Amino acid sequence: MSAPKFRLEVVTPEGVVFSKDVVSFKAPGSEGQFGVLANHAPFMTSLEIGPIELFDGSESYYLATTGGFTEVLPHKTIILAETAETKGEIDIERARTSLERAQKRLEAKSPDLDVERAQLSLHRALNRLRVVGVK
Amino acid sequence: MSTLKVIRRRIASVKSTQKITRAMQMVAAAKLHRAQMNIEKARPYTLKLRDTIASLVIRTDPNRHPLLAVREPEKTAIMIVTGDRGLCGSFNSNIIRKAEAAMQGGEELILVGKKGVEYFGKRGYNVAQKHSGIFRYLNFGNATAIGEMLNRYYCEQELDRVLLIYNEFKSAVQQYVVLEQLLPLKPAEIGEANPVEYIYEPSAAAVLDAILPLNLNMQIWRVLLESNAAEQGARMTAMENATDAAQEMIETLTLHYNKARQATITREIMDIVGGSIGME
Structure with missing residues (x-):
């Protein structure tokens, strides 16, 4: 018997990125990474920067998100993400440069440094590179 | 003769403006x-x-x-x-x-x-x-x-x-x-x-x-x-109006042009007729 599936939609302000029946998905919740299988109880949480992994029974898909939230309902799950980029959409060069820029800024420790912003930018860049599989 | 030339030049310039406005209208429609x-x-x-x-x-x-x-x-x-x-x-x-x-x-x-x-x-x-x-x-x-x-x-x-x-x-x-x-x-x-x-x-x-x-x-x-x-949307409408206005202008100018052209031909014929009468 094949594993039960449920409908998963990944929606961003620029359109529906993914809409398919999946067996499971993993996402970076604000309380840590979580995984969901079919018939999960209704659940809602906000998302952090991180990778979303979707498994449709034969293949895994990866998306890089910068935050949003997830709503799990018995037969349908919606991930509302601010951004959700697939491997092909990620600009590796750009992610690399912003990674270096953020690292430099954090190392320089100048007094007017917005540490929070630099760290967020660092996380976003690392996450993109991780999803592409470069890092 | 000089007025004919002036009118012809104006028609050409309005036509090229119209080409631009029409292109912009089409670009705006696609972007819309x-x-x-x-x-x-x-x-x-x-x-x-x-x-x-x-x-x-x-x-x-x-x-x-x-x-x-x-x-x-x-x-x-x-x-x-x-x-x-x-x-x-x-x-x-x-x-x-x-x-x-x-x-x-x-x-x-x-x-x-x-x-x-x-x-x-x-x-x-x-x-x-x-x-x-x-x-x-x-x-x-x-x-x-x-x-x-x-x-x-x-x-x-x-x-x-x-x-x-x-x-x-x-x-x-x-x-x-x-x-x-x-x-x-x-x-x-x-x-x-x-x-x-x-x-x-x-x-x-x-x-x-x-x-x-x-x-x-x-x-x-x-x-x-x-x-x-x-x-x-606004650009598309504005350019549509501009294209229509240019079309109208071209039509008026063409009318003037033809009138002026006819007037010249008539004058030339009269000259020739006058000349041939003088020869007799």
Whole structure:
């Protein structure tokens, strides 16, 4: 018997990125990474920067998100993400440069440094590179 | 003879202008189509966000979030959305007029679009932020950048109220100038609440805290998309009118040209006839 599936939609302000029946998905919740299988109880949480992994029974898909939230309902799950980029959409060069820029800024420790912003930018860049599989 | 030449030259120049306006009209029509698709694409997200906020608001105390807090409006900012380019009828000037009428003095201006930046930048207004040239490659990041900045200022009480002036897209030939309040966010109208009891992680209040800034970004995104579509619609109409006017002008000029040409031929014949009579 094949594993039960449920409908998963990944929606961003620029359109529906993914809409398919999946067996499971993993996402970076604000309380840590979580995984969901079919018939999960209704659940809602906000998302952090991180990778979303979707498994449709034969293949895994990866998306890089910068935050949003997830709503799990018995037969349908919606991930509302601010951004959700697939491997092909990620600009590796750009992610690399912003990674270096953020690292430099954090190392320089100048007094007017917005540490929070630099760290967020660092996380976003690392996450993109991780999803592409470069890092 | 010289008038014939002058008229011919004018016809040629009007024709080449018409070519340009017609091309611009067609480009605007294509861009309008894309802008409308972008509005469509944003819709599922907006609807879902609104549902979710509605169901969260009834489970928490909505007044506790800083983006919903209503304060005495001492420091107001006005976000003015114009286009980056001209040749679109009264699209930009309507916005500018409305903005000047709405100002009471002392407001900070957040200018989106090059036309607004050019106008208000030169006239000694208190300009806090300029965002020009974003419409060409409009993406959600533009909205996030503005949203995060407003969010920070509002929560730190640097601003007490944010108003918004933009062109709302009604149809390809209609735009309305809209003045509305962006911040404080209006508590979502509570429709029929979703009866499902969710497990909230970490808590309903924390999820609401995370969603409200997203909602702010989304509002700004919607406004940018609306304004972009409205601009293309306005340009398309303006260029259509210009093309029609050019056509009319060409027809009048051609009539004048033919009359002048006939007059010349008649004169020449009369000359010849006069000459041959003289020979006899």
